[in-house]
Amino acid sequence: MSNTVTYFTGFRGADLLFLAEAAWGTLKLSALSIAVGTALGVGLGWMLAELRATRPILVPLLDVFRSVPLIIQLVLFFNFVPMIGLGLSPFAAGCVVLSAYAAALVAQVARAGIESVGRPLRRAARSLGMSYGQAMRHVVLPMGLRTVFPAWVGIVLGVMKDSSLVSVLGYVELLRASQILITRTQEALFVLGVAGAFYFLLSWPVSWWAARHEKRWQQ
Amino acid sequence: MNSNFHWRPVLRALPDLIQAAFVTLEVAALSMLIGVVLGLALAMARDFTAPAAAPARWLAVAWVALARNTPALFQLYFFGFGLGAWGINMSPLAIVLAGLSFNNAGYLAETFRGGFRAVPAAQMRAALSLGMTRMQAMTRIVVPQVLRAVWHPLTNQMVWAVLMSSLGMLVGLHELAGETQAQASRTFRIFEYFAVAAVIYYVVVKLLVLGARLMAWRLFRGWSPA
Numbered sequence: 001m002s003n004t005v006t007y008f009t010g011f012r013g014a015d016l017l018f019l020a021e022a023a024w025g026t027l028k029l030s031a032l033s034i035a036v037g038t039a040l041g042v043g044l045g046w047m048l049a050e051l052r053a054t055r056p057i058l059v060p061l062l063d064v065f066r067s068v069p070l071i072i073q074l075v076l077f078f079n080f081v082p083m084i085g086l087g088l089s090p091f092a093a094g095c096v097v098l099s100a101y102a103a104a105l106v107a108q109v110a111r112a113g114i115e116s117v118g119r120p121l122r123r124a125a126r127s128l129g130m131s132y133g134q135a136m137r138h139v140v141l142p143m144g145l146r147t148v149f150p151a152w153v154g155i156v157l158g159v160m161k162d163s164s165l166v167s168v169l170g171y172v173e174l175l176r177a178s179q180i181l182i183t184r185t186q187e188a189l190f191v192l193g194v195a196g197a198f199y200f201l202l203s204w205p206v207s208w209w210a211a212r213h214e215k216r217w218q219q
Numbered sequence: 220m221n222s223n224f225h226w227r228p229v230l231r232a233l234p235d236l237i238q239a240a241f242v243t244l245e246v247a248a249l250s251m252l253i254g255v256v257l258g259l260a261l262a263m264a265r266d267f268t269a270p271a272a273a274p275a276r277w278l279a280v281a282w283v284a285l286a287r288n289t290p291a292l293f294q295l296y297f298f299g300f301g302l303g304a305w306g307i308n309m310s311p312l313a314i315v316l317a318g319l320s321f322n323n324a325g326y327l328a329e330t331f332r333g334g335f336r337a338v339p340a341a342q343m344r345a346a347l348s349l350g351m352t353r354m355q356a357m358t359r360i361v362v363p364q365v366l367r368a369v370w371h372p373l374t375n376q377m378v379w380a381v382l383m384s385s386l387g388m389l390v391g392l393h394e395l396a397g398e399t400q401a402q403a404s405r406t407f408r409i410f411e412y413f414a415v416a417a418v419i420y421y422v423v424v425k426l427l428v429l430g431a432r433l434m435a436w437r438l439f440r441g442w443s444p445a
Contacts, residue, residue, distance in 0.1 A: 067425065069420060157288070192296060196297075
């Protein structure tokens with residue numbers, strides 16, 4: 001073995017593993033954010049649709065998340081947390097911001113879903129003796145879900161792509177990993193191609209699954 | 220809260236930030252302009268049926284799929300680092316413009332396809348039967364209706380373009396986010412600077428949406444609501 005240090009080495013098999021691991025990071029980050037964001041967003045959407053008094057506060061508040069670039073939100077939150085004496089890892093901070101962002105988007109969609117089920121239909125459900133909760137669960141939920149499902153899938157894919165921005169906080173997700181590899185291998189086009197393929201691998205199953213569901217529901 | 224805010228340096232930098240906000244607007248508007256032209260071309264190419272036009276169709280399909288299924292930052296990196304492998308080195312402004320235009324075109328292609336579908340073919344035939352030329356029918360009957368159908372998504376895309384242009388920060392462009400970062404790294408008042416930037420972004424986006432609404436009201440008045 002020679003003692004010379006090589007700074008640049010070609011793309012190796014292990015690098016593929018490194019990218020796969022980073023893709024797993026992207027998946028974890030987005031899945032967690034989407035889960036939390038959807039739960040929160042449905043609650044908020046229900047408030048928007050059913051408790052009209054909350055609208056003057058909630059609508060402008062949720063609007064902020066869609067009117068300020070995500071990258072600014074991430075930097076702001078990541079720098080705010082230490083100010084109140086807390087410490088959050090880039091992953092956790094990214095999760096919080098992405099969840100809030102997803103919740104703001106889901107809230108509008110959930111509200112549209114609830115409102116898409118007409119009042120007469122819901123009155124009919126209530127007059128059949130269903131409780132409010134039953135009418136929500138058995139009438140509004142299944143019907144509203146079908147209307148807004150494509151929009152929700154759009155949010156899921158959007159959040160997954162936007163999770164790439166958490167790289168600015170230092171979390172090594174797919175895009176950041178590809179940056180690291182580009183610096184070492186100097187094979188930008190190839191590494192980006194692999195990273196792009198991973199993004200496709202992550203988003204394509206979701207699109208496919210969603211399209212299949214939509215078709216089945218239309219029948 | 221045992222942290223003191225220092226707003227003075229931010230206020231002193233405010234003129235620079237507002238100047239940078241105009242760069243943001245210019246980049247977004249320019250990328251939208253290119254995006255609209257390319258998006259229209261892609262939308263038409265996707266509906267080509269002639270076998271000879273198959274390569275154009277495939278290019279359009281691939282473009283739209285890539286633009287919609289990969290992160291915008293990935294697309295920016297592709298134009299920034301990826302093309303460097305072919306010896307094409309672009310300035311930060313060119314990278315952001317190329318990336319944003321690529322992204323806008325991909326999304327707008329789908330928007331335009333939907334818009335053209337929203338106008339029934341019978342409208343064209345009816346216009347022709349009234350003695351209009353094809354050009355007249357297009358500019359007076361079809362395009363105004365398409366415009367109305369795509370107005371809202373077009374506005375949304377413009378807002379996105381403004382938000383996406385903040386990625387310029389990561390490739391060294393001094394638009395609003397990039398300028399903010401440059402200023403913030405001078406004083407390390409990161410939170411204060413980015414808070415002000417967030418406010419400016421919010422105002423810019425709100426003004427854009429308001430402007431689009433006013434224009435829509437002026438353009439489409441007298442039309443029955445879609």
